[in-house]
Amino acid sequence: MVSGHSDTLKMPKAIKLLIAGGFGVGKTTMVGAVSEIRPLRTEETLTNLSVGVDDLSGVEAKATTTVAMDFGRISIGQDFVLYLFGTPGQERFWFVWDELARGALGAVVLADTRRLADCFPSVDYFERRGTPFVVAVNCFEGAPVFELDEVKLALNLGQDVPILLCDARRRESGKEVLIALVKHAYGRRPTAAAH
Amino acid sequence: MNPEWSPDEERLLDAPTIRPYVIARGRTEAQDRFDLISLAVTIRPTTGAEIGLDPEHQAIVRLCRRALSVAEIAAHLDLPAGIVRVLLGDLFDRGFVAVQQPQPEMDVLDERMYKAVLDGLRAL
DSSP, X not given: OEESSOTTOOOOXXXXXXXXXXXXXXXXXXXXXXXXXXXXXXXXXXXXXOTTTTOTTOOXXXXXXXXXXXXXXXXXXXXXXXXXXXOOOOGGGGGGHXXXXXXXXXXXXXEOGGGGGGGHHHHHHHHHHTXXXXXXXXXXXXXXXXXXXXXXXXXXXXXXXXXXXXXXTOHHHXXXXXXXXXXXXXXXXXXXXXX | OOTTOOHHHHHHOOHHHHHHHHHTTTOOGGGGTSOTTOEEEESSOOOSOOTTOOHHHHHHHHHTXXXXXXXXXXXXXXXXXXXXXXXXXXHHHTTSEEEEOOOOGXXXXXXXXXXXXXXXXXXX
């Protein structure tokens, strides 16, 4: 849909992908490795509607918070443009993801085996929301090496959730992760599940 | 001298904080109108003589000669995304830019899209 004063205007379709995971796990590094532009930073004011949801008084507190996100762009021919957003790393910002996740094709959860628990909130969130995601284990030097099955078990991932090793600094590796994500999202699309 | 005035109050008017909201004249209602990845493109250049267009509006019109997302415009102009949405709303209403909303989640199902994106990523 082009909402404008010229319906004949040819514009690409924008697609949003999220790169999530704990603080310092390499989200911006991965964005930078695959993006065709130097990662940019934008500030977004987001609404926290979730405060007090469990409160029986029914009073819903509404607060806003400003978060900075790094993002990059990959043009796919003339027709599509992918935007990769690194989600804010601090766990206390989990509530912002809803606005970020809306309309997203899928998400990459970056994991660091030295601090595996840091990615639990991301995994929980995307599972609950039904957003297709893959887990990419960023191979830091000196990090303990686990079998992917072990990591999968530790994260209690569903059988169908792809998990792969990556090097967030390498373009080729980031590409593989994104391809795995798009493939997975394709298999998970509602029309596919209905058949 | 105004006896109500206190020097402390002035500190609240921190220029970098206030300025974006002055540009948007305090409006925030456009927040829900455009997504971070809504793409904007200029369809009519400004002459510089338009009434009610600020330098920031003009800058957006210049930037969007090629389609850019709200997030990109915000980053290039160093403005919060919320302010860019308001300014973009003004420009849209006055016919300077066209804005393409991203696909709603339900529509992100097009098989051709997945294939094109996969092929595109493989070819990177």
